[in-house]
Amino acid sequence: MARPPRFDAEQLLDAAVRLCATAGPAAVTMSAVATEVGAPSGSVYHRFPGRTALLAEVWLRTVENFQAGYFEAVETGGDGRQAARAAARHVITWSRTHPQEAALLLYGAEDFGRADWSEAHLKRANLGDQRVRASLASLATALGADGPQDRDRITLAIIDLPLSLVRRHLRAGETLPTHTENLAEECATALIGALPPG
Template sequence: MARPPRYDTSLLLDAAVRLAAEGGPAAVTMAAVAKAVGAPSGSVYHRFPSRSALMAEVWLRTVERFQEGYVAVLTASGDPGQAAVAASRHVVAWSRTHREETALLLHGPEAFGRGAWSPEQAERADAGNRRLFGRIAALAAELGARHPAQTERVALALVDLPLALVRRHVRGGGLLPAHAEQLAADSTALLLSDL
């Protein structure tokens, strides 16, 4: 029976997340990941044939984890207003408990070499985004958005507003204040109150 690999993919991706959170995407190199886990560089190349493949996978795993929880919150309530407020709150709560991943995501996929990803990796990213923004569009319709300005208001309330709150604190190196979830929820509810 073959023994399990000592340096599995999750361990390597966890190290890449830490490196990106501390030093930005440029800090994520094959050698740096290997050093972070005490592995020979061959262990990293065995799982990721190139730095581009590594960068894609660290981005995709992180964004997919966020999107999974976010979409679950968007679909959990039968009341679209409650779902919208819960989604805004979720962005802040997830960011609070996943500080390194949040710091990574705030760089955006382009900083992780999106243009050099394989077609399969690019399609994974696109499929996740289609699912997420499709659900937001459906929620906007459920909320009564009929015009582009109303749909834009829903996107602002569910995406831009909570991200701006998170970005200001995370990029500044500080902690999210205790009232951040409530502030996001209240602001979202207010923006959507006249749809």
């Protein structure tokens, strides 16, 4: 009977997240991940063919985990205004619960070598991007946002401003204060308040 693997892909990706949160994407190497978990380098290469695949997987897993809750907040948040507030709060709540992953998302896919990703990884990334755009478009319709300025307003309200709160505290090495959800929701409410009733 074969022995179960001592180090699975999730453990290795968790280690990559820790390394990135501490020192950025450049710190995520095959040998560094192996050292982080106390595994031989072969264990990492057995699960990821190279550093490009490792970087793609750690980025995509983190984004997909964030997006799962984000889509749920938007889709179950009630009317458009409630959904926008729920989405803004989710950015903060998820980031507080997952500070290392949130620190990783302060970078971009390009910092994780997107230009060299495999076709399969690019397809996953593109599908996620398409779903975000579709979600924003659906929310814009629900809010009666017709023009580019109104659509930018929604993006600012539920993505850009909440992320700026996260960025400021995480880059300072601070835990997100308990009032941050309320601030994000207040900003979203103020921004979407200028839109016509949906």
